[in-house]
Amino acid sequence: MTNNFEKRDQLEQQIALLLSRSDRAAIDLIYQNYAETLLGVIKRIVGSHEIAEEVLQDTFIKIWKNALKYESGKGRLFTWFANIARNTAIDKVRSAGFRKSRETTSTENLVSIDVLGSEESKIADAGLQKVLDSIDPKYRQLIDLAYFQGYSQREIEKELGIPLGTIKTRLRKAIDLLREQLKDDHLKQLLTIIVTLTNLLNDWH
Amino acid sequence: MDIKAYIASGILEQYAFDLLSPTERSEVEANIQKHPELVEELRQIEYAIEKYLSLYQDTPSPDFQQRLNDSLESVVPDPLPTPPTTPPTGGGANGWLTGLAIIALAAAAWLFFDNQQKDRNYQELATEYQNLQLDCDETTETNRGLLNQLQTIRQSGNSLIQMRGTDKDTTAFASIIYNAETKKSYLDIVNLATPDADKQYQLWAIVGGIPVDMGVFDVTVDTNSTLQEVPFIENVQAFAVTLEPRGGSEVPTLEEMVVIGTTG
Numbered sequence: 001m002t003n004n005f006e007k008r009d010q011l012e013q014q015i016a017l018l019l020s021r022s023d024r025a026a027i028d029l030i031y032q033n034y035a036e037t038l039l040g041v042i043k044r045i046v047g048s049h050e051i052a053e054e055v056l057q058d059t060f061i062k063i064w065k066n067a068l069k070y071e072s073g074k075g076r077l078f079t080w081f082a083n084i085a086r087n088t089a090i091d092k093v094r095s096a097g098f099r100k101s102r103e104t105t106s107t108e109n110l111v112s113i114d115v116l117g118s119e120e121s122k123i124a125d126a127g128l129q130k131v132l133d134s135i136d137p138k139y140r141q142l143i144d145l146a147y148f149q150g151y152s153q154r155e156i157e158k159e160l161g162i163p164l165g166t167i168k169t170r171l172r173k174a175i176d177l178l179r180e181q182l183k184d185d186h187l188k189q190l191l192t193i194i195v196t197l198t199n200l201l202n203d204w205h
Numbered sequence: 206m207d208i209k210a211y212i213a214s215g216i217l218e219q220y221a222f223d224l225l226s227p228t229e230r231s232e233v234e235a236n237i238q239k240h241p242e243l244v245e246e247l248r249q250i251e252y253a254i255e256k257y258l259s260l261y262q263d264t265p266s267p268d269f270q271q272r273l274n275d276s277l278e279s280v281v282p283d284p285l286p287t288p289p290t291t292p293p294t295g296g297g298a299n300g301w302l303t304g305l306a307i308i309a310l311a312a313a314a315w316l317f318f319d320n321q322q323k324d325r326n327y328q329e330l331a332t333e334y335q336n337l338q339l340d341c342d343e344t345t346e347t348n349r350g351l352l353n354q355l356q357t358i359r360q361s362g363n364s365l366i367q368m369r370g371t372d373k374d375t376t377a378f379a380s381i382i383y384n385a386e387t388k389k390s391y392l393d394i395v396n397l398a399t400p401d402a403d404k405q406y407q408l409w410a411i412v413g414g415i416p417v418d419m420g421v422f423d424v425t426v427d428t429n430s431t432l433q434e435v436p437f438i439e440n441v442q443a444f445a446v447t448l449e450p451r452g453g454s455e456v457p458t459l460e461e462m463v464v465i466g467t468t469g
Contacts, residue, residue, distance in 0.1 A: 037255075074234050165335035168214065171219060175253050
């Protein structure tokens with residue numbers, strides 16, 4: 001997994017360099033490596049695949065327009081992309097046009113729309129689905145409200161009736177759990193490699 | 206700055222998830238610049254988030270990339286704002302203007318530092334407030350429990366049977382609150398020594414001269430301040446507690462009797 005992340009980092013450096021030179025090859029690389037994840041994030045927020053693609057297009061336009069403004073010292077490139085995608089999607093959901101197109105559902109119902117949307121959207125990897133399942137629903141709900149619904153911490157406080165301090169610690173706990181899972185994945189990969197090697201050796205004998 | 210406390214506050218997670226106000230963001234950015242430990246921590250958080258968000262991957266329509274490329278045709282990256290050129294230093298006529306500018310700068314600097322100090326104070330107070338809130342919740346909870354007990358104790362029809370320590374330990378003391386109207390009884394452990402791990406206290410009711418088992422119980426910090434409901438038995442002459450092997454005995458070990466009290 002560390003290896004994997006090293007690769008991700010190399011890719012990011014390459015893209016960042018291209019962006020800083022306003023080289024359109026950056027967009028192709030971003031598309032190949034991140035379009036699916038960014039589309040997934042957006043769809044989780046807006047619900048419909050069609051609107052999600054619209055928003056993804058806007059996201060790419062924003063990334064390209066701001067190509068010279070990314071600063072690696074402030075965080076990873078992926079985080080930058082993801083936050084542009086997320087904010088564009090949330091803006092879309094909150095725009096008058098979007099509300100009109102979903103007249104039957106009041107804005108208060110956004111949470112439940114989203115829950116339905118999440119069931120429709122396919123999860124890419126069964127292994128990753130397990131990661132998701134392993135996270136306590138109360139932590140997932142928090143990430144969903146904060147990240148995908150764009151609730152402020154004060155709004156979450158009202159919505160869930162839990163104090164601000166608890167929200168902050170739970171958010172941290174949620175990410176901690178994800179990090180734990182990453183460690184496990186690392187171990188599993190190592191085991192797979194060892195088993196494969198052992199098999200190879202046995203065949204050879 | 207206490208790096209561990211800063212990390213533990215969860216602010217880096219909020220930063221990576223873009224949940225902070227612009228002011229808070231700049232503060233975090235400044236801290237990252239200053240403390241390399243935070244950079245590594247933030248990277249780890251961001252990897253975790255990337256992994257999490259990739260769970261939701263979805264495939265764009267086949268013609269999407271073409272549409273995207275078309276829409277990007279006319280877009281060019283915005284140029285970076287050019288840093289403001291420094292104005293030529295003022296000559297004699299501009300002297301008073303320079304003076305004013307210095308005063309304004311000094312005022313701005315003072316406001317900035319004052320504000321930073323206030324932010325720090327605010328953070329400290331916020332933490333303190335959270336802790337007090339937790340304390341308060343706990344106290345409310347305890348209070349509710351105590352009020353419930355008070356109500357139990359004040360119930361009409363109650364009688365109190367005090368069980369005094371035997372020769373084994375004369376300071377041992379426990380009571381039974383017995384209510385023949387509501388047909389409920391409660392055990393109040395006032396002072397019973399914590400037994401060895403393989404031993405447990407067992408409560409007995411003496412009815413017609415015969416001991417009736419009322420169950421075993423443990424002694425913990427909590428049980429010292431709470432009433433425990435115990436089985437209600439009619440026509441009890443006396444209550445007693447013996448020390449028995451863990452799990453209890455069928456008949457009381459009389460030489461291990463710790464407290465006893467009669468209803469009469």
